[in-house]
Amino acid sequence: MSFSFNPQYPTVAELRIRAKQRIPGFVFDYVDGGCNEDVNLHKNTAEIRDVELTPYYLSKHSGSDLRTELFGHVYDAPFGIAPVGLQGMIWPGAAEILAQAAHAHNIPFVLSTVTTSSIERISEITSGQAWFQLYHPAEERLRDDIIRRAAAAGCPVLVILCDVPTFGYRPRDIRNGLAMPPKMTLRNMIQIATRPNWAWRTLVTGRPSFETLKPYMPKGLNLKNLGLFMNQMFSGRLNEEKIAPIRDMWKGKLVLKGVASEADTEKAIKLGLDGIIVSNHGGRQLDAGESTIKPMTRIAAAYGDRITVMMDSGMRSGPDIARTLANGAAFTFMGRPFMYGVSALGKAGGDHTISILKTQLQQVMEQICCETTGNLPRHLITKPA
């Protein structure tokens, strides 16, 4: 398959600007925003960019290879698409568009419990290669049923989430009255009217809904009670007692996402998990926390030989991915860059965003004479304390 690269938008920053012009303001706010004062949102990217790499120009170099093995699968690049909720509200069909692109590029796509496509549909699109992220259901029966469906669909990796014990304080979403489906305030209606392409496509594609959760929702649930029902259905607070039965039940690889400390890493190892994603949810949960590059670097150095240490939050380019891998991450994930891409370019957006990141990463690796992604740590310049 040939991949498309749109030279008008060679960076994720340009896709973000285009996305803002194409989707209603309350939708852009939902994707783009962090929490509280957005301190961690900005630190995530800024502190990754403090990392410097050294080139070894005179070394023998036979070309750079982005292929990276993770959990027994050789992916074509060391990055994947992080789980994002409500994707079909951001751009109609976004979950399917991104799953297709990820599959074509042979990189992992992680489906969120609360997005707008089902486990079964995404598994069909990705020939059973997609990962699934589970929000922890309050009831064991529901938990078991969703896990059974993920296993039946062939998901190789189950991702459980520990960084949403309570919902993030997100001023933009509070102001916008963000709900599923969005509240039709006059302000939101004006924003929709000024984005006719989004409005028309949303109309044609049909109202987005929580497809994976549909079988558990009471028929005819009115909009007023939907939020209440979702709050009752999920209890995000995870602990060791809740993880242990999932480990027993799930035969595939099990990954804990949202880890930000050595203490939680040790618990993950003790519980027999296969990997962790050091993440702060893209700066959407704890504004007073560290950016992810800091704990990831410490955790990878101390525990990287006992558990697979991955990272998300803040990467926006190939150089950012290279910096993160140089600091010890085995693999990386991104959320917003792909949502900007699809919002900016529709169907072509998934493919284009992946192509930008691959091209940029290839360029950095060629530039510093690094042949494999596993060799990136050799190029890390240790900063003076």
Ligand SMILES: Cc1cc2nc3c(=O)[nH]c(=O)nc-3n(C[C@H](O)[C@H](O)[C@H](O)COP(=O)(O)O)c2cc1C
């Ligand atoms: C709009 C939006 C919705 C998200 N929804 C989920 C979700 O449903 N489940 C989840 O595990 N993480 C969710 N995340 C967090 C992402 O998986 C990921 O951790 C984060 O986007 C990484 O930061 P980045 O956007 O800077 O790459 C969401 C992030 C965004 C931006």
